[in-house]
Amino acid sequence: MGLDFSVVPSYFGVLLQGMGLTIAITICAGILSFFGGIVFAVAALYAPMIIRLPMRAFAFLFMGTPLLLQLFLIYFGLIQVGIDLPAFVAGVIGLGLHFAVYNSELIQASILAVDKGQYEGARTLGLSRGQTVRRIIIPQAVRAVIPPMGNNMIALLKDSALVSVIGVMELTLAAQQAISRTYRPFEFYLAVAFCYYFINLALEAGLRHVERRIAASR
Amino acid sequence: MDTELILRVYPFFLQAAVVTIQLSILTTILGLTCGALGAAARMSRSWVLRAIGATYVSIFRGTPALIQLFILYFGGPQIGIQLDAFEAGVIGLGVNIGAYMAETMRGAIESVDKGQREAARTMGLSRAQAMRKVILPQAMRLMIRPLGVNINALIKGTALVAAISVVELTYTAQRYIGSTYKPFEMFLLSGALYMIIIYVVGIGIAWLDRKARIT
Numbered sequence: 001m002g003l004d005f006s007v008v009p010s011y012f013g014v015l016l017q018g019m020g021l022t023i024a025i026t027i028c029a030g031i032l033s034f035f036g037g038i039v040f041a042v043a044a045l046y047a048p049m050i051i052r053l054p055m056r057a058f059a060f061l062f063m064g065t066p067l068l069l070q071l072f073l074i075y076f077g078l079i080q081v082g083i084d085l086p087a088f089v090a091g092v093i094g095l096g097l098h099f100a101v102y103n104s105e106l107i108q109a110s111i112l113a114v115d116k117g118q119y120e121g122a123r124t125l126g127l128s129r130g131q132t133v134r135r136i137i138i139p140q141a142v143r144a145v146i147p148p149m150g151n152n153m154i155a156l157l158k159d160s161a162l163v164s165v166i167g168v169m170e171l172t173l174a175a176q177q178a179i180s181r182t183y184r185p186f187e188f189y190l191a192v193a194f195c196y197y198f199i200n201l202a203l204e205a206g207l208r209h210v211e212r213r214i215a216a217s218r
Numbered sequence: 219m220d221t222e223l224i225l226r227v228y229p230f231f232l233q234a235a236v237v238t239i240q241l242s243i244l245t246t247i248l249g250l251t252c253g254a255l256g257a258a259a260r261m262s263r264s265w266v267l268r269a270i271g272a273t274y275v276s277i278f279r280g281t282p283a284l285i286q287l288f289i290l291y292f293g294g295p296q297i298g299i300q301l302d303a304f305e306a307g308v309i310g311l312g313v314n315i316g317a318y319m320a321e322t323m324r325g326a327i328e329s330v331d332k333g334q335r336e337a338a339r340t341m342g343l344s345r346a347q348a349m350r351k352v353i354l355p356q357a358m359r360l361m362i363r364p365l366g367v368n369i370n371a372l373i374k375g376t377a378l379v380a381a382i383s384v385v386e387l388t389y390t391a392q393r394y395i396g397s398t399y400k401p402f403e404m405f406l407l408s409g410a411l412y413m414i415i416i417y418v419v420g421i422g423i424a425w426l427d428r429k430a431r432i433t
Contacts, residue, residue, distance in 0.1 A: 002296070003296060003297065060413075061409060061413075064374075064409070064412060064413035064416055064417075065374065065405075065408075065409040065412050065413065066374040066375070066376075066377030066378075066388055066412065067374070067377070068377040068378065068380060068381075068388050069377055069387075069388050069391060069405060069408060069409060069412070070405075072388075072391065072392055072395055072401060072405070073401050073402065073405040076395050076399075076401035077401040077402055077405070079401075080399060080400075080401055080402070158281070158282040158283070159282070160282075161282035161284040161285060162282075162284060162378075164284075165381055172282070172284065172285065172288075179292070184296075185288065185289075185292035185293045185296070186289060186292070186293025186294075186296040186297065187293075189285055189288045189289040189292065189293055190289060190293070192285055193281040193282075193285045193286070193289065196280070196281045196282055196285060197277070197280045197281050200280045200281070201280070
């Protein structure tokens with residue numbers, strides 16, 4: 001069986017829709033992982049022991065196990081406790097939480113690296129402890145780790161292919177549907193690889209732009 | 219928590235963990251090989267090799283590993299590559315992680331002080347000799363930890379081959395979630411095994427790193 005790429009264009013619409021969903025998942029999960037990372041980091045450093053310990057266990061578990069396994073846990077686990085979420089939402093939560101844990105590690109290190117004088121200065125000026133963390137420490141800490149968090153975003157984009165396994169109709173699953181009708185896996189997966197590569201390039205260019213702006217505003 | 223169920227099914231998970239370990243070892247060997255070749259190509263004097271190395275790294279890091287695996291396993295037969303799922307898993311994951319390892323190795327080699335190479339060349343060593351006897355021994359030490367990070371990612375990455383039906387830990391967990399409707403228990407069981415594997419490998423890497431520092 002030779003290769004025949006002429007079948008790919010007739011599924012252009014399907015693939016384009018899948019691509020849209022891949023981008024939507026990446027953006028939603030990216031936002032969740034960004035703010036989740038900040039919340040986890042603050043909780044890990046400032047929350048009372050009773051919150052801190054379970055958080056540590058959660059981070060430990062999520063950093064030591066494969067994302068695919070976590071997606072199965074979230075998708076099927078929520079069904080077990082009676083919450084039947086759409087696959088898309090389960091996928092966003094799974095990807096978002098997974099990368100929130102990684103972002104949190106970056107932000108924690110960054111918070112600890114913020115000059116102590118910043119904290120003392122803010123407190124001296126009359127800001128409360130919470131205000132100081134929220135308005136003075138976090139903005140500086142997060143800004144410093146935008147580049148490595150950008151790398152996590154790129155990893156997130158590629159790992160979004162995994163949510164096809166729990167039935168989200170993104171790019172990978174869209175291709176699988178086309179393949180089940182045409183029996184042309186090589187052609188479609190290659191086309192899909194091109195799509196991912198393209199989104200990846202765009203994302204990288206966007207992140208470089210953000211990094212330059214941050215560097216300029218310093 | 220259904221401990222009775224866990225006690226009943228854990229032998230199957232242990233068997234699956236053995237497959238995950240086999241996958242991890244073979245993938246690491248292939249990944250290190252591809253990584254060394256990729257790094258050498260990227261730092262070569264020939265622009266053709268440099269372009270090949272850069273293309274390899276860019277393509278395999280720029281697309282999802284899952285898609286690469288699918289192209290090889292499902293698309294392979296169309297271009298005359300017939301592999302069973304395990305072989306496709308090892309080759310797909312190995313070539314993929316090799317692209318990341320190539321960058322790790324290149325980074326380590328380039329972070330060896332420039333003066334080392336200059337001094338070696340001045341003392342009459344050829345380019346190859348300087349690389350082999352002066353640069354690489356130092357770079358090797360620098361790359362143990364970052365390669366350890368790659369290997370850690372690789373072990374978790376072996377879960378992907380569940381999607382092409384290799385009966386390893388994640389596939390086994392998925393199957394038992396389907397048949398028992400106990401996702402939490404199955405997650406903890408397989409998750410614990412992954413973490414044990416990663417923990418043991420982590421100790422090995424730390425040991426190598428310490429040893430490399432002393433000598």
